[in-house]
Amino acid sequence: MLSELISTIRRIRERATPQVKRPFYIGLTVGAVIAALVALGIANTEVFFALPSSFEGVATSQAIWGLKPSNLLMVLPLGAFLVVLARSFVGVKAFGLFTPMLIALAFLQIGPVMGPVVLCSSVLTGMIVTPSLLKLRMTRVGFLGVLISLIVLVLVAMQLILDTQLQVDAFPVIVCALCVERWWKQWGKDGAKAAAKMALNTFLLAIVIEFVMVSHFALALIEWSPLLMPAFTAVAIAILGRYRGLRLSEIHRFAPIWLERRRQARQRADADQLELDLEPVDWEERLANAPPLDGIWVISSPEDLAPGRRRRVPQPVTPNKEAQFGPLSGNNGRTMIHNAWIIRSVEDV
Amino acid sequence: MLKLFRKPRPNYDALSKLRPPSLEGMDEILGINMRNALIAKYNPRHAIERARDKVAAKVALEAAGIACTGTVAVIDDHQKLGAFKPSRDMPDAWAIKPARGSQGDGILLAVRREGNTWYKGSGAPLTEEAVMHHIQKVVDGGFSGDSAAEDAALIEPLIIADPALSRIVPEGLPDLRVISLHHNPLMAMVRLPTLESDGKANLHQRAIGAGIDMETGRITRAVVKGTPITHHPDTGVNLIGFEIPGWERVLELAAKCGPAVGLGYCGADIVLDVNDGPLVIEVNAHPGIEIQNICQAGLKVRIAATGEDFR
Numbered sequence: 001m002l003s004e005l006i007s008t009i010r011r012i013r014e015r016a017t018p019q020v021k022r023p024f025y026i027g028l029t030v031g032a033v034i035a036a037l038v039a040l041g042i043a044n045t046e047v048f049f050a051l052p053s054s055f056e057g058v059a060t061s062q063a064i065w066g067l068k069p070s071n072l073l074m075v076l077p078l079g080a081f082l083v084v085l086a087r088s089f090v091g092v093k094a095f096g097l098f099t100p101m102l103i104a105l106a107f108l109q110i111g112p113v114m115g116p117v118v119l120c121s122s123v124l125t126g127m128i129v130t131p132s133l134l135k136l137r138m139t140r141v142g143f144l145g146v147l148i149s150l151i152v153l154v155l156v157a158m159q160l161i162l163d164t165q166l167q168v169d170a171f172p173v174i175v176c177a178l179c180v181e182r183w184w185k186q187w188g189k190d191g192a193k194a195a196a197k198m199a200l201n202t203f204l205l206a207i208v209i210e211f212v213m214v215s216h217f218a219l220a221l222i223e224w225s226p227l228l229m230p231a232f233t234a235v236a237i238a239i240l241g242r243y244r245g246l247r248l249s250e251i252h253r254f255a256p257i258w259l260e261r262r263r264q265a266r267q268r269a270d271a272d273q274l275e276l277d278l279e280p281v282d283w284e285e286r287l288a289n290a291p292p293l294d295g296i297w298v299i300s301s302p303e304d305l306a307p308g309r310r311r312r313v314p315q316p317v318t319p320n321k322e323a324q325f326g327p328l329s330g331n332n333g334r335t336m337i338h339n340a341w342i343i344r345s346v347e348d349v
Numbered sequence: 350m351l352k353l354f355r356k357p358r359p360n361y362d363a364l365s366k367l368r369p370p371s372l373e374g375m376d377e378i379l380g381i382n383m384r385n386a387l388i389a390k391y392n393p394r395h396a397i398e399r400a401r402d403k404v405a406a407k408v409a410l411e412a413a414g415i416a417c418t419g420t421v422a423v424i425d426d427h428q429k430l431g432a433f434k435p436s437r438d439m440p441d442a443w444a445i446k447p448a449r450g451s452q453g454d455g456i457l458l459a460v461r462r463e464g465n466t467w468y469k470g471s472g473a474p475l476t477e478e479a480v481m482h483h484i485q486k487v488v489d490g491g492f493s494g495d496s497a498a499e500d501a502a503l504i505e506p507l508i509i510a511d512p513a514l515s516r517i518v519p520e521g522l523p524d525l526r527v528i529s530l531h532h533n534p535l536m537a538m539v540r541l542p543t544l545e546s547d548g549k550a551n552l553h554q555r556a557i558g559a560g561i562d563m564e565t566g567r568i569t570r571a572v573v574k575g576t577p578i579t580h581h582p583d584t585g586v587n588l589i590g591f592e593i594p595g596w597e598r599v600l601e602l603a604a605k606c607g608p609a610v611g612l613g614y615c616g617a618d619i620v621l622d623v624n625d626g627p628l629v630i631e632v633n634a635h636p637g638i639e640i641q642n643i644c645q646a647g648l649k650v651r652i653a654a655t656g657e658d659f660r
Binding site: 023088091 | 377378380381382383386452553575641642645646647
């Protein structure tokens, strides 16, 4: 099973053109680095289920990850860097340009589990009331204003229910409202499935950014020198932002073209190939599984055409009747030789 | 290989035959990153703005002598709106479009008229007040995305498709999309509405996209949402091999569109009118790259064939 998978992967790798290989390797590297950073971030998380009120006045980000509130600003460029990676190398489609980064920042302020819970509940509430809000025929500003009020209402209600203080600054609320608006627009344009997929992408990207932001690597960089992080990311974004190759998602999108090309090329090379056969024919296997060639002459090499050559396929002998091997006898008792004229010499004609 | 690409007018068929069967080292697909780079390089800001505004684009196209759809009226302020009277100024069949609308939002079509009432394609009646209300909404920027507070309503006579094309679709207006770089048309497809797409030539809404051979103007391949087909699902007409009438003229129009508006890399939307033949309806400054999947061919290799070196 595993070896089969490996051989399939090897076969795909051998056939891929450089235009496919390059973005794939880049995407893989980017993915691996981010995964490592996320793992570091998760390892750095001391408590998952904690309410902001349980830290007695200490900021959530500091209590859980040791990220000082004043350093929240420093991780912003890192978030921007990850958004650039996700967009132009992987091809993740999310609401807005830097929305995932802002959501990640909100998560940092509320907590690794409580953040998503608060965000989801407020966005879902927004989604539920949007249809009735649209019926009121407001302007866009009015609509967003009402949404902001509603989301704050939900937040206050959650504070009362959970008996805690959610440290929510102004922007997560506005980001939530914008998310609701984007989601609704996408829904109208591409349908519920595409919109939900995009919302999920945004959410996952935000979680990834959140954990990268609090990884040991990022924290150490900030601790070392506050100037290092913005400078490092600015240079990195400037270099990587010039990437002009395919995005990882585009390999999947345009795969039919490459497959079709390969099929045509193979057909040109081997015209006998069945049209829909994507894999090369394994003749050994085909011959082994083929039904017996009853009495057919098989000529597999020029030597087979030489006179006196045995070209007939050996017939399997299945004794089904005793009589088959005994001498045939007719009614008159004489041994029958052939039911044919035998011409041995000129005189017989 | 590069020497081959320096020909002034590339012969795509010959190119595809010369391609090695393994396609080793051939970068042929244009990704969205590269498309954005091309747009940044060749499409200046003011030209993109002009292309986005249907009225301004039409003025520029007509100044360059390119056949566009006709114009009944352009209503761009409330003064003109007050002076406009549909029963006096509108023909029997028309289309109202917001000048800065996107993706077909806010387009109202009337196919026939009885007295002072028009009828939509679906048969729903449109009174004079309803028409005025729609124009007002357009002028107020109700369909213009989130940026513009005011917009212009562009009123055009309804286009009736060439019978050769209207024969293969159940309803709606098929349109051609030709991608070109400077004056080189690179790739073309025709979007054929289906009953499922509600008569709209929008690929997202399950309209058929059919790739066209640049040399002959014949349909080579038809796709609905990624699935190849050979016949139109509603009319049963065989699409493969169908020749677009007036193909030479289509190519000529597409080649002139970009330079006329000031765009280097653009997608021209062209319709085939029953009387006037190919007419340009819109020039797109950010044409999508899905056309490569429809035509099953890479745009990058064709752009390279025009001499672009991607640097």
